[in-house]
Amino acid sequence: MTTQIPEGDEADRPLRADAARNRQLILDTAAEVFAEHGLDAGYDEIARRAGIGVGTVYRRFPERDELVQALFESRIREIVTIAEEATTRPDPWDGLVWFLERALERQVADRGLKEAMVRTVDQDAHMTIGREQLGPLIEAMVVRAQADGTLRSDVEATDLGVSLMLMSSITTPQQPELWRRYLALFLDGLRARPDQGPLPLIAPADESMHAMMCNLHGTRP
Amino acid sequence: MTTQIPEGDEADRPLRADAARNRQLILDTAAEVFAEHGLDAGYDEIARRAGIGVGTVYRRFPERDELVQALFESRIREIVTIAEEATTRPDPWDGLVWFLERALERQVADRGLKEAMVRTVDQDAHMTIGREQLGPLIEAMVVRAQADGTLRSDVEATDLGVSLMLMSSITTPQQPELWRRYLALFLDGLRARPDQGPLPLIAPADESMHAMMCNLHGTRP
DNA sequence: AGTGAAACGGAAGAGACTTTCCGCTTTCGC
DNA sequence: GCGAAAGCGGAAAGTCTCTTCCGTTTCACT
Numbered sequence A, B: 001m002t003t004q005i006p007e008g009d010e011a012d013r014p015l016r017a018d019a020a021r022n023r024q025l026i027l028d029t030a031a032e033v034f035a036e037h038g039l040d041a042g043y044d045e046i047a048r049r050a051g052i053g054v055g056t057v058y059r060r061f062p063e064r065d066e067l068v069q070a071l072f073e074s075r076i077r078e079i080v081t082i083a084e085e086a087t088t089r090p091d092p093w094d095g096l097v098w099f100l101e102r103a104l105e106r107q108v109a110d111r112g113l114k115e116a117m118v119r120t121v122d123q124d125a126h127m128t129i130g131r132e133q134l135g136p137l138i139e140a141m142v143v144r145a146q147a148d149g150t151l152r153s154d155v156e157a158t159d160l161g162v163s164l165m166l167m168s169s170i171t172t173p174q175q176p177e178l179w180r181r182y183l184a185l186f187l188d189g190l191r192a193r194p195d196q197g198p199l200p201l202i203a204p205a206d207e208s209m210h211a212m213m214c215n216l217h218g219t220r221p
Numbered sequence C: 001a002g003t004g005a006a007a008c009g010g011a012a013g014a015g016a017c018t019t020t021c022c023g024c025t026t027t028c029g030c
Numbered sequence D: 001g002c003g004a005a006a007g008c009g010g011a012a013a014g015t016c017t018c019t020t021c022c023g024t025t026t027c028a029c030t
Helices: A017-037 A043-050 A055-058 A063-088 A092-109 A109-121 A126-147 A159-168 A181-189 A206-216 B017-037 B044-050 B056-058 B065-090 B092-109 B111-121 B128-147 B157-167 B179-190 B206-216
Strands: none
Touching: A017 A043, A017 A055, A017 A063, A017 A109, A043 A055, A055 A159, A063 A109, A063 A126, A092 A109, A092 A126, A092 A159, A092 A181, A109 A126, A109 A159, A109 A206, A126 A159, A159 A181, A159 A206, A159 B179, A181 B056, A181 B157, B017 B044, B017 B065, B017 B111, B017 B128, B017 B179, B044 B056, B065 B092, B065 B111, B065 B128, B092 B111, B092 B128, B092 B157, B092 B179, B111 B128, B111 B206, B128 B157, B157 B179, B157 B206
């Protein structure tokens, strides 16, 4: 169907002042709640903290995905920007490490972002920015660092995706930055060395990644 | 699986024949269900598969912990035995790798075992075998491999615990053994090398480990 | 076989969440 | 200022699980 007629009715009509105010309030509160409890936090918790009724939240965001997208699209785009900058840094290895650290700092601080990043890998999510833009950029980092001879040659882009997911789980209230310790260890393993043998098995394909995310978190789809 | 009919605590009264038969049926079925769905699988799923009523399961194991303990004590003890053997292998580094591989093979195949191992770290769980026996054995492996000069000197026993937990999540239906790839990378990072600087941050203490397990899995306590 | 206690099954109850619905309130164009 | 329509709150209905309870069945002992 290729109708020229715009969706008119629904799309153009601006929100009433109170509705617009509440929409923003919901976004702000949801950001906070999702950061703490993840993307599956109950709407009632958001409503309670925002001091409004649950119905209001459901009316504005009938599909949870709309809320998630509204909140995290820009955050993920921010990570894409970091990745872009990483690929242009003078030293390829430093660029790669710099990217991982920046990305992890953000994911570790916000459980919602971490889960949104996972959905990025998800086949049919409409969080395509990540999948379509981040993938190639990481690939570029890998190629560059391998050409430079600092990254071991049998590492692939998905390996970095896996490590991001793993590291982002390593935080505790006592040691919020604990992930840095294991990132350091892991990076030492990624470094090209004269004596090292080939890695066992092939790097995971996208569908493997997806399955892995699912049992790493509780996310089912 | 051949578990006896110990009971005993309150009264020495032995179970009636049908009850004893069902107890064993529950254990066998629960082993299967837990392996698939983890320790939080519903009692009704166990009952359904065993072809008995839910009430029967609740009567025999009013506390889920009793069922978990009955099922996994011997499995964890098996891992302790592996650790013991690892500390006596001629080459310390090989011993350490051998232990990690054997332990992971078991944990990856059984989601219930993986979660039971996590509870091993848990402060007030009555799954003390792991905490009290496994810890010192891993410590011994670390000391031995460091004395040998193969394991980097700033690695600690808890670091291995963390790596076990991380790796045990890396499986997919497509590549069930994918963990081996990342274990290889991680091990390369653990190896002592002349050029390496010190690791950032200190290794996690037991309470940190516990907190980490909790948000790695969905387990709350 | 007969009897009482133990055990069984599964329906009903309890709880925690999620989602909808509807009477009342607020906004906005006139 | 007024009225129609959009929006609001939160109680109620719907879902999903986990757990208990009780009438019926099975077992062990005489």
